[in-house]
Amino acid sequence: MRPIPARRDTYSVFIPLDLRWNDVDIYGHVNNAVYFQLFDTAINNWLIANSLFQKDDAPQCLVARHACDFFREVKMTDRVVIGLGIKKLGGSSITYAPALFVNEDETAAAQGDYIHVAVDRATHRPIIISDEVRSVLERLSGSSV
Amino acid sequence: MRPIPARRDTYSVFIPLDLRWNDVDIYGHVNNAVYFQLFDTAINNWLIANSLFQKDDAPQCLVARHACDFFREVKMTDRVVIGLGIKKLGGSSITYAPALFVNEDETAAAQGDYIHVAVDRATHRPIIISDEVRSVLERLSGSSV
Amino acid sequence: MRPIPARRDTYSVFIPLDLRWNDVDIYGHVNNAVYFQLFDTAINNWLIANSLFQKDDAPQCLVARHACDFFREVKMTDRVVIGLGIKKLGGSSITYAPALFVNEDETAAAQGDYIHVAVDRATHRPIIISDEVRSVLERLSGSSV
Amino acid sequence: MRPIPARRDTYSVFIPLDLRWNDVDIYGHVNNAVYFQLFDTAINNWLIANSLFQKDDAPQCLVARHACDFFREVKMTDRVVIGLGIKKLGGSSITYAPALFVNEDETAAAQGDYIHVAVDRATHRPIIISDEVRSVLERLSGSSV
Numbered sequence: 001m002r003p004i005p006a007r008r009d010t011y012s013v014f015i016p017l018d019l020r021w022n023d024v025d026i027y028g029h030v031n032n033a034v035y036f037q038l039f040d041t042a043i044n045n046w047l048i049a050n051s052l053f054q055k056d057d058a059p060q061c062l063v064a065r066h067a068c069d070f071f072r073e074v075k076m077t078d079r080v081v082i083g084l085g086i087k088k089l090g091g092s093s094i095t096y097a098p099a100l101f102v103n104e105d106e107t108a109a110a111q112g113d114y115i116h117v118a119v120d121r122a123t124h125r126p127i128i129i130s131d132e133v134r135s136v137l138e139r140l141s142g143s144s145v
Numbered sequence: 146m147r148p149i150p151a152r153r154d155t156y157s158v159f160i161p162l163d164l165r166w167n168d169v170d171i172y173g174h175v176n177n178a179v180y181f182q183l184f185d186t187a188i189n190n191w192l193i194a195n196s197l198f199q200k201d202d203a204p205q206c207l208v209a210r211h212a213c214d215f216f217r218e219v220k221m222t223d224r225v226v227i228g229l230g231i232k233k234l235g236g237s238s239i240t241y242a243p244a245l246f247v248n249e250d251e252t253a254a255a256q257g258d259y260i261h262v263a264v265d266r267a268t269h270r271p272i273i274i275s276d277e278v279r280s281v282l283e284r285l286s287g288s289s290v
Numbered sequence: 291m292r293p294i295p296a297r298r299d300t301y302s303v304f305i306p307l308d309l310r311w312n313d314v315d316i317y318g319h320v321n322n323a324v325y326f327q328l329f330d331t332a333i334n335n336w337l338i339a340n341s342l343f344q345k346d347d348a349p350q351c352l353v354a355r356h357a358c359d360f361f362r363e364v365k366m367t368d369r370v371v372i373g374l375g376i377k378k379l380g381g382s383s384i385t386y387a388p389a390l391f392v393n394e395d396e397t398a399a400a401q402g403d404y405i406h407v408a409v410d411r412a413t414h415r416p417i418i419i420s421d422e423v424r425s426v427l428e429r430l431s432g433s434s435v
Numbered sequence: 436m437r438p439i440p441a442r443r444d445t446y447s448v449f450i451p452l453d454l455r456w457n458d459v460d461i462y463g464h465v466n467n468a469v470y471f472q473l474f475d476t477a478i479n480n481w482l483i484a485n486s487l488f489q490k491d492d493a494p495q496c497l498v499a500r501h502a503c504d505f506f507r508e509v510k511m512t513d514r515v516v517i518g519l520g521i522k523k524l525g526g527s528s529i530t531y532a533p534a535l536f537v538n539e540d541e542t543a544a545a546q547g548d549y550i551h552v553a554v555d556r557a558t559h560r561p562i563i564i565s566d567e568v569r570s571v572l573e574r575l576s577g578s579s580v
Contacts (some may be wrong), residue, residue, distance in 0.1 A: 008265050017308050017310075018308045020307075020333040022331075022460055022466040024509075025460065025461070027205065031185070032157075032181065032208040032211050034176065034278065035210075037178045037310050037312055039310070040308075040310070040311045041308070041310040041311045043295075045311075048366075055359045061169075062218075064215055065212070065213070066178075066213055067211070067213070068210070068211055068212070070207070070210065076334075076461075082238055113212070118574045124218075131185070162453050163476070165476040166321075166472070167470050167472075167475065169315060169316045170312055170314060170316070171315070171366075173316050179312070182456070184454070185456045186453070186454075186455040189456045221316075221479075221483075222483060246370075287491045291501075305471060315470075322501050323471035326501075327468045330468055352505070352508075353467040355505065356467050356468075356471075356502070357505050358500070360498055360500065392459075393438075403502070
């Protein structure tokens with residue numbers, strides 16, 4: 001079952017990211033592996049901007065799953081923004097639904113599925129996300145992803 | 146539902162790949178986005194070695210989906226091989242199930258889901274994979290993935 | 291002989307570029323190989339924005355040399371701009387002097403030396419850069435690099 | 436002054452490295468920024484294999500300069516080895532002269548200039564390389580680079 005591209009108006013948080021010359025492969029389009037760098041960066045930038053999981057005694061977030069469906073090819077000269085939403089907030093896991101939009105397009109060129117698991121920095125065992133952190137993460141849950 | 150790591154003995158084709166110094170991120174482990182470069186390389190290396198989709202009048206393969214579940218962290222000094230299998234061969238699509246094994250481990254440190262769609266090089270519209278190509282691809286279907 | 295970091299006020303063209311999460315290596319700073327992606331991108335973005343070497347019958351530019359001196363470590367959260375200048379314009383070669391500035395710093399954190407050779411797209415033999423192209427490139431020669 | 440490509444027989448240490456699908460850019464050749472990943476990896480692999488600068492109380496090596504001259508284009512299907520030599524061993528700095536050879540070529544397709552400065556892990560101030568480490572590094576000085 002092929003997923004349906006997300007609409008831009010279902011997102012409220014957008015993070016613009018530059019493409020790089022070497023992102024493009026022999027086919028003249030952005031290589032599939034690059035999208036994961038972009039989603040990873042958008043999510044971590046948002047966490048940093050919101051001071052989540054940054055302190056030395058805070059949990060560390062490990063990526064348990066990362067997936068992307070590709071709908072349209074992207075060119076080096078396209079302007080890219082990542083729409084950021086959370087579709088599931090578990091006890092120690094966060095499932096993000098990032099989507100990549102180009103130029104003025106209303107629907108996503110690609111969309112992802114990204115699971116962070118909060119772990120103890122020393123033992124790397126999952127730990128429960130605090131209510132304080134949870135309340136900040138919920139700002140990304142408003143969108144209808 | 147968390148997937149179960151694949152066993153090494155369910156694969157018959159293995160492609161060793163080197164890690165690079167900059168594959169490792171601030172956490173001292175291979176960054177999640179790097180696995181997609183490795184799966185992409187293993188699949189394309191196998192296609193090149195088997196002379197599939199290489200000629201100018203052959204179909205081009207576009208990546209429609211790429212996903213990875215991460216089970217164990219990988220270090221720069223780990224030896225990596227990609228196990229390569231095909232789990233579904235459609236009319237114009239090929240679903241690969243690559244898995245990344247480290248050192249002597251019997252189970253995968255990470256495993257992927259990778260869909261190629263064969264398209265016409267000019268129009269980028271899907272086209273049917275020929276029986277000749279299909280018979281070569283079936284060499285990767287023997288494993289019980 | 292260690293070079294002296296360039297001053298920001300010797301540049302007149304600046305191209306801001308985003309860092310990515312995976313740019314940072316195990317030492318917590320941007321990996322040295324990433325700077326070359328940034329210089330490469332800044333130069334190509336400027337050429338694209340100025341419609342140089344973009345047409346199918348225009349020369350292609352091959353990189354003959356790329357070098358970087360590193361003066362200060364850069365963090366993922368630093369804001370980066372590339373200062374762009376040309377220090378030598380030969381018959382078929384262009385020597386750029388890109389420099390990377392972070393945040394409000396007056397002197398470069400790193401600076402490069404980048405030689406493009408204009409070649410025929412078919413033969414890859416050097417060809418003379420036209421006066422028309424040369425006059426546009428000279429906009430980057432104003433700075434005292 | 437254009438450098439002359441190094442000959443393979445001037446090197447005695449060789450480190451083979453795999454290319455990746457996304458190393459190739461729109462021109463169908465390995466992108467210039469990739470060579471720096473390869474040199475960086477070859478040097479660090481050799482240091483790890485020789486147990487140099489690996490312990491927690493050993494100096495850390497910062498890259499002060501990295502440069503590459505490109506002589507011939509490299510394709511995804513070329514077999515690559517990095518020839519590794521040291522051309523200057525200073526008090527706290529090491530200047531490597533890595534060269535990239537493809538297939539059976541006798542002369543380098545590209546060659547680098549790479550300066551490591553040994554620093555204290557805490558202060559990042561240069562420190563003198565010990566005689567013990569120096570004697571191991573001298574194994575790379577035998578070549579006539």
